[in-house]
Each structure stands twice: as C-alpha cells, then as structure tokens.
Amino acid sequence: AQSVSQHNHHVILSEAASLELGCNYSYGGTVNLFWYVQYPGQHLQLLLKYFSGDPLVKGIKGFEAEFIKSKFSFNLRKPSVQWSDTAEYFCAVNAPEAYGQNFVFGPGTRLSVLP
Amino acid sequence: ETGVTQSPTHLIKTRGQQVTLRCSSQSGHNTVSWYQQALGQGPQFIFQYYREEENGRGNFPPRFSGLQFPNYSSELNVNALELDDSALYLCASSTQRYNTEAFFGQGTRLTVV
Numbered sequence: 001a002q003s004v005s006q007h008n009h010h011v012i013l014s015e016a017a018s019l020e021l022g023c024n025y026s027y028g029g030t031v032n033l034f035w036y037v038q039y040p041g042q043h044l045q046l047l048l049k050y051f052s053g054d055p056l057v058k059g060i061k062g063f064e065a066e067f068i069k070s071k072f073s074f075n076l077r078k079p080s081v082q083w084s085d086t087a088e089y090f091c092a093v094n095a096p097e098a099y100g101q102n103f104v105f106g107p108g109t110r111l112s113v114l115p
Numbered sequence: 116e117t118g119v120t121q122s123p124t125h126l127i128k129t130r131g132q133q134v135t136l137r138c139s140s141q142s143g144h145n146t147v148s149w150y151q152q153a154l155g156q157g158p159q160f161i162f163q164y165y166r167e168e169e170n171g172r173g174n175f176p177p178r179f180s181g182l183q184f185p186n187y188s189s190e191l192n193v194n195a196l197e198l199d200d201s202a203l204y205l206c207a208s209s210t211q212r213y214n215t216e217a218f219f220g221q222g223t224r225l226t227v228v
Contacts, residue, residue, distance in 0.1 A: 004157075034216065043117060044158075044205065044219040090157050100171045101209060102148055103217060105157035 002027040004093050004106035012112045013081050021076040021109050023091030027098070033074040034092040034103070035065055044090070050074065061085070083115045118142060119208050121220035128196050128227050136191040136223045138206030146170070147189040148217065149181060150205040158205055164189055193225075201227045 007022030025031065033050040048059025055067040065076045074091060091106040118141035128134050140147050146165045150158035160173035164183035178194040187208070193200055203224050207217035 036219075043119075043221040045117075046216055046218075049216055092157075100163065101146060101215065101217075102160040102163055102171050102173065103150075103158075103207075104160065105150075107157045108155075 002093055002095060002099060002104045004091055004104050006089075006091055006106040006109050008109045009107070010110045010112070012114065014114050015083055016080050017113075019076070019078040019081045019085075019111070021089055021091075021111070023074045023076065023106055024072050025074070025091075025093045025104075026072065027093065027095050028072075029095055029098055031093050031095045033065075033067060034094075035059065035063070035074070035076050036090045036092060036105075038088040038090065038108075040087070047076070047089075081111070081113050083113045085111060086113045087111060117218040117220065119206060119218050119220035121204075121206050121223050123223060124221065125224045126226070128225065130196055130198060130227055132196050133192065133194045134196060134225060136193075136204050136206075136225070138189045138191070138208075138220055140187045140189065140206075140208035141218050144208035144210055144218070145187055146209045147183055147187065148207045148209070149189070149191045150207065151175070151200075152203040152205055152222070153199075154202070161191070196227045198227050201225060 003026045035047040036044045058064045092103045120139045148163040149161040152158040162172040163170045167183045182190045203222040205222045206220045209217040
C-alpha cells in the first residue's frame with residue numbers, strides 16, 4: 001500500500017524567509033504527485049502537480065517542487081514566504097495504474113508565518 | 116472556487132444516529148471521491164464512485180456507504196455514528212483520465228456527541 005510522510009508537523013518562519021517542506025512516498029511504481037494547501041476555513045486548493053517530464057514543477061503563488069525519483073521525494077519550496085502563506089500544506093500521491101484515482105495524503109505540515 | 120459544493124457545512128449528531136452528506140460535482144466530472152479528515156490529520160480516502168458505481172474503497176467499515184446519481188452528484192451515508200466519526204468530510208470531483216487532479220469542496224464538519 002502507498003503511504004506519504006511529511007517531515008515537519010509545524011513550521012514557524014518570519015516573512016521573507018525561505019521555505020522547504022519535505023514529502024516522501026512509499027510506492028515504487030509510476031505516481032502522480034501533488035501539493036495542496038488548506039487556508040483556515042477554506043477548501044483544499046491545488047498548489048502544483050507532477051505527472052511526468054521536468055522534475056522541477058512550478059505552481060501558483062511562487063511555489064515550486066522537485067521530484068527526485070531515487071529518493072521517493074517531492075519537496076515543496078518557496079524562496080520568500082509571506083504572512084498570507086500561513087496555512088496547512090498537504091502532499092498527496094496517486095498511482096492510477098495500481099490503485100485507481102484515489103489520493104493518499106500525508107499528515108500535513110502547518111506553516112505559520114510571522115509578520 | 117472549485118465548482119464543488121457540499122451540504123450541509125456543519126452538522127451535530129448523536130452517537131448511534133445516521134447521517135447523509137451531499138456533494139455536487141464540478142460540471143463535466145464523472146468521478147466523485149469522499150475523504151475523511153480528522154482534526155490534525157490528512158484526508159483519508161473513504162471511497163470513490165464512477166458512473167454511479169463504487170470504484171474503489173479505503174479502509175472504512177460498511178456502515179460508510181454512498182451513492183452517485185445520474186447527474187454525478189453524490190451522497191455519503193454513515194450509519195450507527197460513533198464519536199470517532201467526528202471529522203471534516205471532503206468530497207472531490209475528477210475525471211477518469213489518467214493524469215488528472217481532483218477538485219475539492221469546502222467540506223462538511225460533522226460532530227458526533
């Protein structure tokens with residue numbers, strides 16, 4: 001079965017600091033990879049996705065992620081965070097060939113950005 | 116907005132009762148998935164429906180059941196509610212295309228007392 005782990009439960013940064021959130025998954029076959037963000041009281045929003053091709057993926061709001069297949073990792077980065085980035089971040093994986101279209105989510109990382 | 120709407124937004128039920136949650140999918144999406152998000156955790160896959168039939172199920176007991184209608188809207192039913200069923204229930208709509216993303220509703224916050 002697939003599983004997804006996220007390295008940090010809670011990250012606290014000051015505005016303008018750089019961000020890297022770790023994500024690792026367990027499945028060895030072909031996967032699609034996603035980062036979702038959940039702002040307080042709002043629905044899950046897609047930040048970025050990787051299906052194939054360039055392992056460096058750019059998403060919305062200045063976020064990017066790098067897929068490193070050998071490390072089963074898909075870490076999220078942002079060079080300079082803003083107070084408005086305060087939210088919960090979820091890494092998710094699906095493996096359509098093996099498990100269909102359902103998503104396996106990590107436990108989430110809460111990001112707090114101090115003004 | 117994602118075009119996926121869920122109702123109700125909040126609900127309080129008593130242990131042992133039954134509950135029905137509803138989801139309206141994004142236009143053109145024929146697949147709906149339901150997830151349970153307990154406090155402080157990531158969403159957990161409950162099941163998925165494609166063209167009105169269950170198309171995959173996570174590790175949830177049979178008292179969690181669902182329906183998908185011809186217009187692709189969906190219901191999640193939970194019987195014999197337990198305190199641990201208290202969670203945010205998320206609906207996601209998508210297609211069956213290979214490389215696809217899911218669009219999530221805002222969720223229904225269920226509290227079982």
